[in-house]
């Protein structure tokens with residue numbers, strides 16, 4: 001049986017080698033170029049596209065808060081999505097979006113890119129902020145990919161040396177020619193052209209997902225209609241790891257709108273914030289044996305007599321491995337024994353695999369166990385971590401009865417379940433009675449300036465404030481996974497202002 005299997009495998013390998021051998025690099029490039037040219041012609045041809053100086057598209061529909069919903073498992077919370085995009089042949093873009101998330105969070109605003117630089121406008125907080133120049137290739141690719149004629153033109157005109165033909169594949173029951181190109185930010189895009197109509201049916205690329213590891217993200221254009229001689233999609237659907245995360249209709253598409261130059265100017269009377277720079281990596285002492293490990297996102301590190309507890313295995317910021325290593329260096333001979341996850345959202349739990357690989361016990365609420373087991377067992381080959389190299393099964397310390405207290409007689413850390421919060425059905429906070437301090441994730445997110453803005457206090461923050469005031473806990477300071485710490489007094493003032501509608 002085994003021999004027959006290996007024989008079959010050998011035959012398969014020989015066949016695929018033969019198939020590959022039939023196409024040289026030059027042939028692959030030539031075929032890819034021709035496929036793209038046919039794709040551009042199907043969209044209206046170079047003439048019609050040259051005549052279109054600019055394009056303006058309005059889209060709306062839904063997004064799904066995958067791994068960012070109230071509940072830990074699908075179905076994900078469905079949120080409305082609105083966006084408009086302007087793009088022109090001079091490389092200028094205006095992209096405006098509104099993206100709510102559960103618990104009163106609203107992301108989005110207006111991004112303006114012109115002359116090789118850009119800025120972000122937040123109408124609700126009345127602020128503007130320059131875009132980081134190094135991010136512009138990724139930012140503009142994110143706009144271009146919304147319209148096939150822009151995406152195909154970009155591949156042909158700016159990324160041609162990277163074009164390769166990847167063969168024929170069936171998609172949606174029809175044969176497709178697949179072309180690969182490398183975007184300026186290094187992402188390899190696979191473009192699927194219908195072999196008969198030559199229209200772009202979808203594009204996809206590999207992404208690394210905090211929960212599911214190596215997955216495909218694909219965007220499908222389900223239909224086309226003609227506008228000013230150019231074929232434009234009727235909408236798009238995006239799936240990540242097979243989950244639908246976006247479904248929007250293109251309700252209006254217009255060409256040659258020729259906006260006035262003022263459309264690309266900063267609005268008057270808005271506060272100008274500095275360009276985002278990653279906050280420095282540092283350890284701030286909050287009390288005896290209590291440290292905030294700061295960076296783009298923060299973790300709380302608490303020292304006990306024989307071990308250390310980390311609160312929040314955040315995926316970004318300084319990263320989980322450097323957090324573990326720094327704790328080891330600061331507290332020699334005391335292993336990190338527990339890692340507390342405030343809530344399941346994939347940014348907050350995104351570094352968990354590194355802790356699992358070290359045998360650190362995961363402190364979480366019961367509903368999250370399966371989700372974290374899946375995360376620990378996922379395949380991460382694009383960005384391998386310790387769990388890829390030597391996988392372990394996670395060990396859990398489930399918080400039941402709303403509280404888990406860690407103490408050695410001198411140091412005390414209370415892990416309290418405050419859920420259901422408007423942001424996540426199960427939500428833990430860390431309370432340090434001696435320091436009169438609460439450490440929390442996503443419940444109070446101050447901007448890096450440390451200043452409360454009109455949007456800082458949302459439904460989630462109001463719920464948290466009410467919980468603190470009713471908890472009977474002696475709280476003076478509130479530290480955060482995101483952004484600087486605040487005092488309960490400052491939070492109270494901001495909440496009262498919000499509730500008074502000021």
Ligand SMILES: [Zn+2]
Pocket residue numbers: 343345348423424441442
């Ligand atoms: Zn969250």
